[in-house]
Amino acid sequence: MKSIIKSLLVVLICTFMFASPNDINARDRERHIDKRTITIAADYNYPPYEFADKNGEPTGYTVDITNAIAEVMGFEVKIILTNWQEAYKGLKTGKYDVLQGIAFSEKRAEHILFSSPHSIANQSIFARKGAPEIQSISELSGKEVIVQNSSIMHEYLKEKIPKAIPIPTATHAEALRLLASGKHDFALTANLPSLYLSKELGLHNIHPAGRPVSGQRLGYGALPKNEDLIALFSEGLAILKNTGKQQEIYDKWLGALNEPKVQWKKLGQYALYTILVLIIILGAVTVWSAMLRKEVEKRSRQLKEQQEQLIQADKMTSLGVLVSGVAHEINNPTGLLLLNLPILKDAWHDILPILDEIYEKDQRLTIAGLPYPRLKSELPFLLEEMQMSSERIRNIVNDLKDFARAQPDEVVHEVDVNKLTNAAIRLVEKSIQKSVDHFTIHLDQFEPTIIANPQRIEQVIINLIINACDALQSSKKVNKTLEISTNFSLDKKEVYITIIDSGDGISPEDLPRLTDPFFTTKREMGGTGLGLSVSAGIIKAHKGRLTFESELGIGTTVTAILPGIEPAEISE
Structure with a gap:
């Protein structure tokens, strides 16, 4: 031991x-x-x-x-x-x-x-709406600029732009409120937190006034x-x-910005295969819709029981095809672009001084086959356009995914009608561009809100816009206009979604039949006669009504009227 x-x-x-x-x-x-x-x-x-x-x-x-x-x-x-x-x-x-x-x-x-x-945080220059746009942070010289006290932008302003007059505040929210109240010239704050806070606080009179300042490493x-x-x-x-x-x-x-890499060649192949599949599915949907129409004509007594099936069929026709799988494949390269473009911008800004020195020594300097001065002036705009286009692709794909996602009718909640209208417009923007010479949209500043199934109401808006575009496309008028608006009634108890087109109008004898199942004036164009019938059923299920006003040679006005929620009820 x-x-x-x-x-x-x-x-x-x-x-x-x-x-x-x-x-x-x-x-x-x-x-x-x-x-x-x-x-x-x-x-x-x-x-x-x-x-x-x-x-x-x-x-x-x-x-x-x-x-x-x-x-x-x-x-x-x-x-x-x-x-x-x-x-x-x-x-x-x-x-x-x-x-x-x-x-x-x-x-x-x-x-x-x-x-x-x-993470990387971009900084932005915020201004009140109506103020002159500025192109760079150097234009803040001599201006009163609100910043968060002791923040990186506070230090940057004092060091790089000594003639600017910093107005320090304790928080981003205080800085944005101060600017929105009409005091001082600009606010220099973090982009994402500022956009988040301005929306949360209801500060609708301020916006980013210039290009974002280069990102800061957090x-x-x-x-x-x-x-x-x-x-x-x-x-x-x-x-x-x-x-x-x-x-x-x-x-x-x-948000998901760092998606796995997808080779462009493979992406092209995926796109080609997807288009072929979409064509096949579209043909199948069209044949199936025709067969379904005949079956419903024979069994009109069972129309109520088959309502959900008709809604889904019309929804698929409006959308074109099932898009969820395609949207995922598109989101992958789009996310990659959104992740890498800011890095390319930073890399370009970092390498500019070196390229300037080389160009001073050799005036014949070319990059990618272009003279250096031309590339220097054009590349930033090209990168900015790529950034905006990528964000646009992501927004449209997200709208498509939301629209295609199945959701029971009983799933209802508070819905911002302005946001729903904007989403519907994005989905049918191509049809609007092909059919309309002048397009205007007026959204009620009081943000009308309803209790509804958002997918169903979005489906109605899309159907009404497509109908208006079809009417304009078949018209021989020179100046074709389309106007979409949202409004509260005077007593704030009803919400109006109005679509006005300057097409050839509808004859008085056809107006009462517009919501009848299978009634259509576009049979030779492939119309099913289900769009307005389904739309009217959806609006009625939401305790609303669909109204039509039309005059031959002048145009048509369609209004969806739904019960609204007063702003006071929302705040409670």
Whole structure:
């Protein structure tokens, strides 16, 4: 027994003798971190990155990232919500261990250690509507510019544009309210949080007035004495990225922009195969619709029982084809474009000084077969057009996916009629462009709201717009106009969705029959006679009514009237 004890003592002594000081210090640091809770400061009003929820608890993208890192690295965190100036000051004084959403700058890096970035935040110049547009941040010189106190843009303004007059505020929300109230000239704030807050606060008189300022890298920051904490957070971020957890959190709060790569050649093949499938499906749907029409004509007594089937058939005809699978394939390359284009923009801005130096030495410099001065002037606009086009593709595909998603009739909730109308217009925009010379849309500024199944009401709007486009396309008039509007009634109890076309009009004897099943004046054009019948049934099911006014040679007005919700009821 004594010999065993002696052997154990020898092993322990040897272990301590041969263990390196670095190993012992690393273990000490790990035990120290394990024993304490890391205090992290965050901005209480910086959505969707970090903010307080309705219960006052921390939430948002960076909050979820922090909690995920703490879980995977095995330590505890305490997130303190405060305004940004107090958070930044608390980091410098040692009150807080880490800031979780601090933007990197060379000046800050002189006294703060930064982790690898967890996101990129663009900054924008906001102005009141009607104010002159500005093209660059340099035009803020001599202007009163509202900024968040101690933010990266506050520092940037003082350093890069000394003649600008900064007006510091505690939060983004306070900055936007101040601008909306008519005070000062501009606000220089983070783009996504500002758009989020302006919508939430109902600040409809402000908008981004110029191109976004180049993106800022957001990450974790700590004092040099807490270098071990920054190493932990950087390692945790790497683990989250490699396991896909960061992408999952990013998609939850900021949208899926980093999709798997798809080769353009394969994308072209997918598109070709998809078109062929769509043609086959469209032919099948057309044949099936014709067969269904004959069956319903024979069994009109069973029209009520077959209503849902007719609605789905008409919905598929309006949409053209089933689009969910196609939408997913389109979203992949679109997401890739939206992710990579900002990187290309930053890369172009970074390389410009080098190219300018080369061009000064050699005036014959060409890139991609173009003279350098021409490329320098045109490339930024090309990149901007690509960004806007990619966002447009994503919005249209999302609208198609929402429209095609099956949803029971009993699923109803509050619906913003303006948003629903805009979505329907996007889906049939091609038909409008082909048929209309002048298109106008007037949406009620009081944002009329109804209780409805959004897919069904969107289906009605699409049917009415397509009918109007068909009438205009068959008309021989020179100036073809289409007007779409939404309005509250004077007593705010009804909502009107109105479509007015300047087609040839409908004869008085046909007006009473417009909603009869299978009645159509477009039989030779492939009309089924189901669109208006189904639309009228949907509106009636929502306790509304569909009205028609038409005059031969003048045009047609169709109005969907639905029970509205007063603004006071919404706020309650």
